[in-house]
Amino acid sequence: MTKVMMSRRLFLSSATLAGGGLLMGFGATAKEAQAASANMTQYVAISSDGKVTIRAKNPEIGQGIKTSLPMIVAEEMDIDWTQVKVVTAPVNEKLYGGQIAGGSTSIPTNYEPMRRAGAAVRFMLLQAAAVKLSAPVEALEVVSGVVHHRASGKQAHYGELAQAASELTVPDPASVTLKDPKDFKIIGTSQGGVDSARVLAGEPVFGIDTLIPGMKYALYRKPPVFGAKFLSGNLDAIRALPGITQVFVLKGTGNIQGLQDGVAIVADKWWQAKTAADQLEVQWDEAIGKGHDTETYRTQADTLLKGTGESLQSKGKAADVLANAATVVSARYEVPFIPHLALEPQNCTAKATSEQIEIWAPTQAPGWGIRLLAKELNVPENKITVHMTRVGGGFGRRLENDYMVEAAAISQKAGVPIKLLWTREDDLAYDFFRPGNLHDLKAAIDDQGRLSAYTAHGVTYGRDGKPSAGANISPHAFASGVVEHFELRQSVIETTIPTGYLRAPSSNALAFVHECFLDEIAHALKKDPLAFRLELVDAQLASGAPQSSDSRNPYDFRRIKEILETLRTRSGWADFKASDGIGLGVATYFSHRGYFAEVAKVKVAPDGSWRVLQVWAVGDVGSVIINPFGAYNQVEGSIIDGIGQLKQCITFENGRAVQTNLHEVPLMRMSDTPKIDTHFILSDNPPTGLGEPALPPVLPAVCNAIFAATGVRIRTLPIEESLLARPS
Amino acid sequence: MISLKINGKPHTLDLPEDMPVLWVLRDELGLTGTKFGCGIAQCGACTVHIDGVPVRSCVTPLSVAEGTEITTLEGVSETAAGQALLKVWAEDDVMQCGYCQSGQIMAATALLMENPAPTDADIDMAMDGNICRCATYTRIRAGIKRAAGLSPADTREA
Numbered sequence: 001m002t003k004v005m006m007s008r009r010l011f012l013s014s015a016t017l018a019g020g021g022l023l024m025g026f027g028a029t030a031k032e033a034q035a036a037s038a039n040m041t042q043y044v045a046i047s048s049d050g051k052v053t054i055r056a057k058n059p060e061i062g063q064g065i066k067t068s069l070p071m072i073v074a075e076e077m078d079i080d081w082t083q084v085k086v087v088t089a090p091v092n093e094k095l096y097g098g099q100i101a102g103g104s105t106s107i108p109t110n111y112e113p114m115r116r117a118g119a120a121v122r123f124m125l126l127q128a129a130a131v132k133l134s135a136p137v138e139a140l141e142v143v144s145g146v147v148h149h150r151a152s153g154k155q156a157h158y159g160e161l162a163q164a165a166s167e168l169t170v171p172d173p174a175s176v177t178l179k180d181p182k183d184f185k186i187i188g189t190s191q192g193g194v195d196s197a198r199v200l201a202g203e204p205v206f207g208i209d210t211l212i213p214g215m216k217y218a219l220y221r222k223p224p225v226f227g228a229k230f231l232s233g234n235l236d237a238i239r240a241l242p243g244i245t246q247v248f249v250l251k252g253t254g255n256i257q258g259l260q261d262g263v264a265i266v267a268d269k270w271w272q273a274k275t276a277a278d279q280l281e282v283q284w285d286e287a288i289g290k291g292h293d294t295e296t297y298r299t300q301a302d303t304l305l306k307g308t309g310e311s312l313q314s315k316g317k318a319a320d321v322l323a324n325a326a327t328v329v330s331a332r333y334e335v336p337f338i339p340h341l342a343l344e345p346q347n348c349t350a351k352a353t354s355e356q357i358e359i360w361a362p363t364q365a366p367g368w369g370i371r372l373l374a375k376e377l378n379v380p381e382n383k384i385t386v387h388m389t390r391v392g393g394g395f396g397r398r399l400e401n402d403y404m405v406e407a408a409a410i411s412q413k414a415g416v417p418i419k420l421l422w423t424r425e426d427d428l429a430y431d432f433f434r435p436g437n438l439h440d441l442k443a444a445i446d447d448q449g450r451l452s453a454y455t456a457h458g459v460t461y462g463r464d465g466k467p468s469a470g471a472n473i474s475p476h477a478f479a480s481g482v483v484e485h486f487e488l489r490q491s492v493i494e495t496t497i498p499t500g501y502l503r504a505p506s507s508n509a510l511a512f513v514h515e516c517f518l519d520e521i522a523h524a525l526k527k528d529p530l531a532f533r534l535e536l537v538d539a540q541l542a543s544g545a546p547q548s549s550d551s552r553n554p555y556d557f558r559r560i561k562e563i564l565e566t567l568r569t570r571s572g573w574a575d576f577k578a579s580d581g582i583g584l585g586v587a588t589y590f591s592h593r594g595y596f597a598e599v600a601k602v603k604v605a606p607d608g609s610w611r612v613l614q615v616w617a618v619g620d621v622g623s624v625i626i627n628p629f630g631a632y633n634q635v636e637g638s639i640i641d642g643i644g645q646l647k648q649c650i651t652f653e654n655g656r657a658v659q660t661n662l663h664e665v666p667l668m669r670m671s672d673t674p675k676i677d678t679h680f681i682l683s684d685n686p687p688t689g690l691g692e693p694a695l696p697p698v699l700p701a702v703c704n705a706i707f708a709a710t711g712v713r714i715r716t717l718p719i720e721e722s723l724l725a726r727p728s
Numbered sequence: 729m730i731s732l733k734i735n736g737k738p739h740t741l742d743l744p745e746d747m748p749v750l751w752v753l754r755d756e757l758g759l760t761g762t763k764f765g766c767g768i769a770q771c772g773a774c775t776v777h778i779d780g781v782p783v784r785s786c787v788t789p790l791s792v793a794e795g796t797e798i799t800t801l802e803g804v805s806e807t808a809a810g811q812a813l814l815k816v817w818a819e820d821d822v823m824q825c826g827y828c829q830s831g832q833i834m835a836a837t838a839l840l841m842e843n844p845a846p847t848d849a850d851i852d853m854a855m856d857g858n859i860c861r862c863a864t865y866t867r868i869r870a871g872i873k874r875a876a877g878l879s880p881a882d883t884r885e886a
Contacts, residue, residue, distance in 0.1 A: 202761020
């Protein structure tokens with residue numbers, strides 16, 4: 001049997017001790033095959049005293065999913081939330097489906113399955129109750145995990161029924177009856193995080209806190225230039241330093257997401273490894289990075305923007321309409337590369353041999369990690385176990401599992417379990433950056449004063465002519481849905497820099513580009529920017545086309561209209577009078593299945609320094625907010641995160657990142673934080689995720705507010721304060 | 729040999745004098761509540777009290793702590809301010825990922841010990857050294873005020 005099975009048995013026996021007899025298990029051994037196909041009892045265990053343990057399947061990165069998914073299961077079981085203990089599920093995607101924290105997908109893809117899992121368990125318990133209480137199922141009622149037969153006055157709690165229920169056949173999840181949402185008692189209530197008490201007690205819940213027997217500490221020093229190769233180094237001198245047990249070179253595999261060339265330093269304690277690493281002198285072959293500079297990239301972009309690029313999306317005759325337009329508005333927008341900087345530095349604990357690998361990692365994508373390890377280190381997937389720890393921030397960085405490969409490779413070669421911990425400098429030098437991009441935009445205004453055509457040519461980054469991870473110029477521009485003639489074109493700069501997904505990937509850059517340009521168009525037309533957006537939406541609704549033709553990204557103008565109208569009221573948009581240095585800006589964006597519109601109020605000082613005073617956000621993420629505590633936290637965090645992105649920039653010189661630590665990359669702090677007013681429209685749509693969609697609109701809302709306050713149009717990020725200074 | 733008290737308990741440590749207090753706490757003593765964030769005193773995740781004063785333990789060598797009393801998250805509930813903050817932090821579910829919250833609570837405790845009724849400007853000043861990458865700042869601000877028995881309303885210009 002594999003490690004996975006052993007650890008599951010271990011869990012079951014310990015649960016037995018703690019709960020006074022485990023009766024309905026997590027589908028161990030014989031039942032596991034059945035559970036895998038039925039996809040349900042792997043979530044719930046009930047002890048004889050009625051305590052319910054629910055497994056949380058997805059990584060907890062601060063988005064609150066370890067609390068919200070079990071809340072959904074508990075709701076359909078008709079138990080009290082206080083009866084529930086939540087534990088992290090083992091990583092087993094055959095049993096649990098995708099176990100990932102990314103793309104704001106956890107709620108939309110798990111809401112109904114979690115409800116059905118809870119309802120199936122309730123169904124089985126009721127079958128058992130019918131026998132025990134000698135009453136038909138239809139005559140039974142469940143309150144707080146106790147089954148009542150009112151006619152006879154008899155009752156039984158779930159703990160008394162679990163043994164018998166666990167022997168029943170698991171029903172087809174599709175066949176079970178779900179609650180009417182109006183009867184929800186847990187969903188929609190604010191619940192604290194299930195691990196908050198442990199975090200506040202300082203318990204070792206994060207990846208960095210992992211401690212396993214016989215463990216050494218490791219640091220892995222890679223070249224400062226991406227893709228550079230090891231030539232030579234003072235390894236013997238490093239081996240002689242205090243506490244150092246091993247120093248060796250690992251050769252990279254050539255996979256940018258996997259193992260890079262580097263020097264592993266293994267020590268009794270991490271501080272010893274760090275002290276030694278500071279004395280490490282290595283010669284790297286850095287030729288691969290030559291010419292990969294921010295300035296060179298800009299020159300390449302200028303050249304590419306003179307060409308036509310590749311067409312990504314086209315409708316109507318945009319070029320012809322532009323050529324004959326009464327007025328053309330045009331602008332170039334530019335966003336830089338920016339980092340993730342999750343506060344917990346990358347780390348991973350590994351116990352690995354050439355035969356099998358066991359990992360403890362703060363990761364957003366443990367299943368991807370298993371597949372990457374198998375490929376990079378040639379160990380079969382069924383010999384690899386990954387344990388999910390709590391994650392000290394993800395933001396998309398931990399969708400990559402490069403640290404897992406490093407930790408496993410070091411443990412394999414060192415012959416001992418190790419905890420790999422990166423420094424903050426390692427984290428910044430080896431980020432998978434949100435790639436920059438540049439855009440030439442043109443809008444045609446016809447002789448009736450209407451927006452008639454819109455074109456965008458974007459330059460992004462990639463390899464072999466294709467955009468790399470996180471570099472897609474996806475066609476989510478609001479304008480793409482509301483303009484008759486539209487064209488989107490793309491050109492790609494070849495880069496050696498690793499790129500990846502940063503919270504609301506693509507949208508975090510494109511919302512700024514397109515929603516600021518739409519603001520420019522509104523001003524060119526001398527229209528109120530919020531009214532202008534509503535006018536465009538109304539025209540679409542009047543034409544009977546509420547949704548876009550893109551089935552993967554349904555764009556519902558009714559939902560946009562409602563959030564914009566609500567936002568106009570809540571923000572006091574109509575009554576606001578711009579005064580010296582203070583302005584309001586608006587933007588809306590659809591991403592990750594969620595609709596958000598936001599107004600920012602910004603104050604710009606005479607010296608050009610600026611501060612967001614307040615943000616109003618109105619969102620539509622479906623019919624129900626699972627856990628308002630978490631939901632408001634996600635919206636507020638997204639908004640503040642987005643404002644921070646207006647200040648950040650990573651530049652490159654010969655293939656290396658110039659900025660090295662937090663003193664060179666501004667992050668949002670307490671005094672930078674605006675007041676935030678968040679409002680959810682509960683629409684007649686399935687619930688969707690909240691990790692990302694509130695972020696994109698805030699960037700353009702702030703820049704549009706800066707224009708309203710100063711008359712200066714921000715077209716390049718980060719915002720250059722000197723451009724905003726005005727004569728006193 | 730360095731002698732000091734940590735969370736009220738005396739310790740005599742045979743460790744290098746230049747070893748940062750952060751790594752003494754985490755890797756030598758198993759006090760994992762104190763976190764490593766940047767290593768250059770820019771993020772505040774490693775904040776502890778030395779004789780009641782908030783310091784960044786990642787850049788504080790052990791020699792500086794000789795003869796002092798260190799308080800970490802694990803011991804902060806022994807102070808009235810720390811206890812009040814922990815209670816509010818749990819009730820209001822301040823955290824998202826929670827990684828920075830140890831440092832936030834240590835900084836906020838030091839603030840309330842010195843200033844039991846902080847203004848918003850006082851809170852900005854005391855807390856600006858502590859980054860919350862998830863950006864739970866509105867809840868941290870309100871939480872500090874609630875723990876101090878003040879109205880949680882944000883009184884800054886808006």
